[in-house]
Amino acid sequence: MADTDPAELERRIERTRAELAQTVDAIADRVSPKKVARRTVSKAELSAKQFLVSVGDRVGEVVGGAPRPVRLGDEPDDLWADEQPDLAPVLIGVGAVLAVSAMVMLWRRRRR
Numbered sequence: 001m002a003d004t005d006p007a008e009l010e011r012r013i014e015r016t017r018a019e020l021a022q023t024v025d026a027i028a029d030r031v032s033p034k035k036v037a038r039r040t041v042s043k044a045e046l047s048a049k050q051f052l053v054s055v056g057d058r059v060g061e062v063v064g065g066a067p068r069p070v071r072l073g074d075e076p077d078d079l080w081a082d083e084q085p086d087l088a089p090v091l092i093g094v095g096a097v098l099a100v101s102a103m104v105m106l107w108r109r110r111r112r
Helices: 008-030 033-063 088-111
Strands: none
Touching: 033 088
């Protein structure tokens, strides 16, 4: 008989309305353009930071992880006499990434 009690039905209806209002507010908050833009910027910043760290690691691997110790009598011009850093692959890779990124951005803008 509790199902047909009008007071109980009114309480259930009010509870359901409150839950529905919370759900609608949460959805509106999630799809808000300002919030979406903020999340997108945060993701882009994180991706850029991770990319820079990986490029820095790669440059460190190519150039040589451990620098050669300098002795007191060494001439500054002779510091790289034994091994020259090979930056060409790193520079080519960075250029390729920039070119591909620019192409993707232009392609996306044209699609709009």
